[in-house]
Amino acid sequence: MSTLPENVVKDIEAMMSKFDKNNDGEITWDEVVERLKENKNCKDPYFAAFSMFSALDKNQDRKISLAEVQNHKLEIYAKKCESVIKRDVKNMLKEYDGNKDGKITWDEVCDFFRKDPEVGEKNCELNTKYLFQSMDKNNDKVITRDELRAFSMRFNNLHPSQ
Numbered sequence: 001m002s003t004l005p006e007n008v009v010k011d012i013e014a015m016m017s018k019f020d021k022n023n024d025g026e027i028t029w030d031e032v033v034e035r036l037k038e039n040k041n042c043k044d045p046y047f048a049a050f051s052m053f054s055a056l057d058k059n060q061d062r063k064i065s066l067a068e069v070q071n072h073k074l075e076i077y078a079k080k081c082e083s084v085i086k087r088d089v090k091n092m093l094k095e096y097d098g099n100k101d102g103k104i105t106w107d108e109v110c111d112f113f114r115k116d117p118e119v120g121e122k123n124c125e126l127n128t129k130y131l132f133q134s135m136d137k138n139n140d141k142v143i144t145r146d147e148l149r150a151f152s153m154r155f156n157n158l159h160p161s162q
Helices: 008-021 029-038 044-057 067-095 107-116 120-135 145-155
Strands: 026-028 063-065
Touching: 008 026, 008 029, 008 063, 008 067, 026 029, 026 120, 044 067, 063 067, 067 145, 107 120, 120 145
Parallel strands: none
Antiparallel strands: 026 063
């Protein structure tokens, strides 16, 4: 897994330092409960601590490390990326996949553009060519789900494997 941006790491470290009373780089159950009890807005510090540890303490050692918090942030980012990618793939297939077979062919895109009054017969080949240049990486005149995913990642500057 890749690392988070430096500013995110600094934010995580700052948050952790508020809980880490003995400055050992880890937050214990007792440190979290003690800190939450100091917060007047926290109605149930034990439940809040339980929620934190359920989400973050993956190795269940009753400590939360910087690495565990970073991994949690990366998992959230990956889920958001995956959601955007799935939506894009679904929308592209809905728009261009005329026969609903899960892939987009040159002819399907050309037919789509041909029916568009702003493109028409005159420019359908050119528009199709531009679309395929950006998506059809193996130049087989078929855009697969994998190629749609790759395009979505590039277009949205997403990196779900981070």
